[in-house]
Amino acid sequence: MSDTHAQTVTYVRDTMLPQSAPPSTAQGPVKWLRESLFSSIPYTILTIAAVYVIYVVLAGFLPWLLGGVWTTSNIRECREVLDGASGGCFSVLSERWNQLLFGISYPRDGYWRPTLAFVLLFVAIAPILFSAAPRKLLIVTGLYPFIAFWLIWGGSLLLPLSALLSIGAGYVVYSKLVKRSFGAGFGAGVVVAAVLWMILGLITPSLSGVLALEEVASRNMGGFMLNMILGVICVSLSLPLGIVLALGRQSSLPIIKLICVVFIEFIRGVPLITLLFVANVVLAYFLPPGTNFDLILRVIIMITMFASAYIAEVIRGGLAALPRGQYEGAESLGLDYAQSMRLIILPQALKISIPGIVNVAVGLFKDTTLVSIISMFDLVGMIRGPILASTDWNGVYWELWGFAALLFFVVCYGISQYSQWLERQLQTEHG
Amino acid sequence: MTTMSDPKQGSFRLSMLLNDTRYRSYTFQFIALILLIALMAFLGINLVRNLASAGLNISYEFLNVPAGYDVQQTLIDYNSQSSNLRAAMVGIINTLLVAFLACVTATILGVIAGVARLSKNWLVSKLMAVYVEIFRNIPVLIWILMIYTLMTAVLPAPNAFRGDNATSSMLFDAFAFTNRGVYIPAPVWGPGSMVVVATFVLSIIAAIFYRRYAVKLLFDTGKLLPMGWPTLAILVVPTLLMFFVMGRPVGLDYPALRGFNFQGGIQIGAPLIALWLALSVYTGAFIAENVRAGIQAISKGQTEAASSLGLRPKRVMNLVVLPQALRVIIPPLISQYLNITKNSSLAIAVGYADITATLGGITLNQTGRAIECVLLLMLFYLTISLSISAIMNVYNNNFSLKER
Numbered sequence: 001m002s003d004t005h006a007q008t009v010t011y012v013r014d015t016m017l018p019q020s021a022p023p024s025t026a027q028g029p030v031k032w033l034r035e036s037l038f039s040s041i042p043y044t045i046l047t048i049a050a051v052y053v054i055y056v057v058l059a060g061f062l063p064w065l066l067g068g069v070w071t072t073s074n075i076r077e078c079r080e081v082l083d084g085a086s087g088g089c090f091s092v093l094s095e096r097w098n099q100l101l102f103g104i105s106y107p108r109d110g111y112w113r114p115t116l117a118f119v120l121l122f123v124a125i126a127p128i129l130f131s132a133a134p135r136k137l138l139i140v141t142g143l144y145p146f147i148a149f150w151l152i153w154g155g156s157l158l159l160p161l162s163a164l165l166s167i168g169a170g171y172v173v174y175s176k177l178v179k180r181s182f183g184a185g186f187g188a189g190v191v192v193a194a195v196l197w198m199i200l201g202l203i204t205p206s207l208s209g210v211l212a213l214e215e216v217a218s219r220n221m222g223g224f225m226l227n228m229i230l231g232v233i234c235v236s237l238s239l240p241l242g243i244v245l246a247l248g249r250q251s252s253l254p255i256i257k258l259i260c261v262v263f264i265e266f267i268r269g270v271p272l273i274t275l276l277f278v279a280n281v282v283l284a285y286f287l288p289p290g291t292n293f294d295l296i297l298r299v300i301i302m303i304t305m306f307a308s309a310y311i312a313e314v315i316r317g318g319l320a321a322l323p324r325g326q327y328e329g330a331e332s333l334g335l336d337y338a339q340s341m342r343l344i345i346l347p348q349a350l351k352i353s354i355p356g357i358v359n360v361a362v363g364l365f366k367d368t369t370l371v372s373i374i375s376m377f378d379l380v381g382m383i384r385g386p387i388l389a390s391t392d393w394n395g396v397y398w399e400l401w402g403f404a405a406l407l408f409f410v411v412c413y414g415i416s417q418y419s420q421w422l423e424r425q426l427q428t429e430h431g
Numbered sequence: 432m433t434t435m436s437d438p439k440q441g442s443f444r445l446s447m448l449l450n451d452t453r454y455r456s457y458t459f460q461f462i463a464l465i466l467l468i469a470l471m472a473f474l475g476i477n478l479v480r481n482l483a484s485a486g487l488n489i490s491y492e493f494l495n496v497p498a499g500y501d502v503q504q505t506l507i508d509y510n511s512q513s514s515n516l517r518a519a520m521v522g523i524i525n526t527l528l529v530a531f532l533a534c535v536t537a538t539i540l541g542v543i544a545g546v547a548r549l550s551k552n553w554l555v556s557k558l559m560a561v562y563v564e565i566f567r568n569i570p571v572l573i574w575i576l577m578i579y580t581l582m583t584a585v586l587p588a589p590n591a592f593r594g595d596n597a598t599s600s601m602l603f604d605a606f607a608f609t610n611r612g613v614y615i616p617a618p619v620w621g622p623g624s625m626v627v628v629a630t631f632v633l634s635i636i637a638a639i640f641y642r643r644y645a646v647k648l649l650f651d652t653g654k655l656l657p658m659g660w661p662t663l664a665i666l667v668v669p670t671l672l673m674f675f676v677m678g679r680p681v682g683l684d685y686p687a688l689r690g691f692n693f694q695g696g697i698q699i700g701a702p703l704i705a706l707w708l709a710l711s712v713y714t715g716a717f718i719a720e721n722v723r724a725g726i727q728a729i730s731k732g733q734t735e736a737a738s739s740l741g742l743r744p745k746r747v748m749n750l751v752v753l754p755q756a757l758r759v760i761i762p763p764l765i766s767q768y769l770n771i772t773k774n775s776s777l778a779i780a781v782g783y784a785d786i787t788a789t790l791g792g793i794t795l796n797q798t799g800r801a802i803e804c805v806l807l808l809m810l811f812y813l814t815i816s817l818s819i820s821a822i823m824n825v826y827n828n829n830f831s832l833k834e835r
Contacts, residue, residue, distance in 0.1 A: 255463055256459070270808075289480055366569070373779055395584075408569050
């Protein structure tokens with residue numbers, strides 16, 4: 001029967017046709033253009049509008065950037081060189097470079113010190129930020145606060161060294177006793193560190209010339225360095241404080257919980273600028289008569305309190321997001337509160353809260369510019385005060401603000417990109 | 432046979448305060464309380480001693496003393512002879528004004544940018560990503576100062592508008608952008624204008640009723656009434672009619688150059704504009720991220736299911752995606768509003784007379800009442816944030832997903 005069929009069909013193709021190329025409108029750049037830029041009439045209008053916006057911005061920005069003058073010593077010379085052509089007076093940046101970065105009063109021959117501290121910062125935070133970095137670098141991290149303090153503030157090396165010794169001794173005692181009880185270990189560690197610090201404090205003043213760098217008072221810090229100092233110190237101090245506050249807020253002890261809730265909600269309810277006012281004009285009233293520690297320290301205390309309240313809320317979110325079973329599992333293993341928090345809960349909760357903590361850190365770093373309002377000369381304060389007020393550069397606005405914006409953008413964008421990368425790294429689920 | 436392992440009553444020993452978990456919590460709380468009281472006492476005693484040695488006291492008398500300074504931008508009557516309390520009121524109203532304006536514009540900007548960032552148009556979405564990243568990563572103080580510079584150093588002085596060969600001209604003869612601020616026409620309420628306003632209010636109510644009726648009709652009978660143009664007609668036509676019937680009672684007072692400055696109209700000072708715009712674009716970038724996250728949080732299955740029911744793309748957005756996305760978007764949106772209010776305290780950097788600049792700035796410096804001023808300032812901001820948190824809690828209780 002099958003051959004009857006073969007007779008009726010006169011022609012059957014027995015080979016495949018070669019594939020023909022897709023139409024030119026459905027492949028390559030044309031397809032991409034059609035789909036992503038000109039898919040419908042409103043989209044086309046949008047695209048044209050966007051192109052126009054980009055053109056306007058670039059047409060104004062590029063000649064200003066490329067035609068800029070970098071080598072004159074004041075605004076009048078700069079305007080003469082420009083002679084009506086469009087271009088920026090970037091010479092304000094090259095002429096005031098040191099002021100922008102280090103402030104007015106930092107000793108000129110000591111600029112290498114904060115620069116070195118800044119470079120070392122990257123070495124010190126590398127093992128914290130990247131788990132692939134060699135673990136031995138953690139030693140640098142541990143030493144960094146003392147080295148950086150010595151480099152930036154100067155004075156005898158013995159002071160940070162004795163601080164290092166006391167804290168080291170305290171840590172040794174803590175690690176011996178922590179197996180027995182966290183509370184005992186922590187308490188004994190603190191006591192040992194404090195006692196040793198006081199003993200060493202009797203010796204160091206007599207040896208103040210040993211390994212000394214030129215001492216720089218806190219009020220002489222300025223420029224972008226001040227933003228970096230405030231940002232780094234306050235973030236690192238507020239992290240432990242924030243953890244304690246978050247644990248306190250989650251605690252089942254009503255009085256401790258109440259204290260933490262009131263503190264956190266109070267700090268989060270007021271703007272940072274009012275806390276800076278407190279540091280500037282009010283805090284002195286609450287300290288014993290005669291105590292006179294400098295403004296930068298008072299500001300650090302206030303910003304740290306401010307940041308720790310926000311970090312506490314982020315970590316509280318992390319604690320609340322952990323499944324109840326984790327807490328119950330830790331308890332059923334017979335761990336006490338300190339152990340279960342240290343070994344089971346916090347490692348997981350902190351991991352969840354990393355993006356939030358980074359957000360707080362970025363926000364805090366941006367907020368360090370607020371100190372210019374209480375007349376400290378950070379980057380913004382330098383620009384508003386000494387530089388724009390000087391007769392040499394009065395009127396060079398955009399170059400200076402653009403520079404400040406660029407510095408902050410680079411740091412903050414960098415941190416947020418790192419945080420996104422870390423989130424992808426820490427993802428332990430599939431997919 | 433069960434063995435009871437309860438400890439015997441009355442067997443309390445002192446060591447149980449540390450070792451027994453039932454009593455240990457009391458020990459810890461007691462210690463914390465003692466430490467807190469000690470800290471408070473320490474601070475309090477210091478305060479009393481410092482005040483005594485400086486010959487000061489805590490008193491709020493200064494609030495009734497004439498402030499002695501002028502304020503550029505006020506919404507209520509104020510002159511330099513008004514009391515410090517009045518100056519603080521001016522500050523509070525100015526804070527609320529700029530916060531409200533910035534909330535509105537930041538929301539509009541943020542929603543547009545957030546939706547546009549998800550657009551299929553590659554160029555637009557990249558442009559919005561650039562906007563968000565640039566504005567999020569630069570401190571708001573720098574934005575405020577930059578826009579303030581733009582307002583005061585780049586815009587022309589009023590005398591640039593003068594004469595036959597003026598270098599600047601007014602927009603539509605109604606808006607003047609000068610380095611002393613922006614001048615806009617002011618409405619003039621003539622006799623009978625209340626009738627026009629009342630008509631407008633009534634037509635808003637009527638429009639709401641019409642829309643409700645249309646929805647009810649749709650649900651009851653399936654008949655779809657047009658929504659758009661009747662609403663517009665109800666809103667506009669009666670008011671316009673009444674406006675002409677009453678003989679155009681509402682007029683506009685245009686700003687005009689008289690003497691060295693513009694007169695008439697409403698002057699919006701450069702500090703207010705700088706603060707308003709900077710807070711809007713800065714917070715708008717954050718809101719854009721919230722909006723994007725909210726829309727992306729709705730799983731694609733929702734969109735697909737709605738499409739397979741035969742809904743058109745616009746309806747999918749309005750009826751399915753947005754109601755669910757709003758639940759995700761609104762809580763962070765409200766905390767952004769809170770941030771705007773708190774960031775408005777940066778007004779002091781450009782000399783806008785908000786509460787921080789009046790009470791915490793000039794009044795504090797003139798009277799030297801630092802503790803009282805800062806305390807009042809904190810109290811004001813605390814009140815605002817606690818009330819906004821309360822609103823947020825009510826919202827969360829009402830609109831959060833009801834689970835089993």
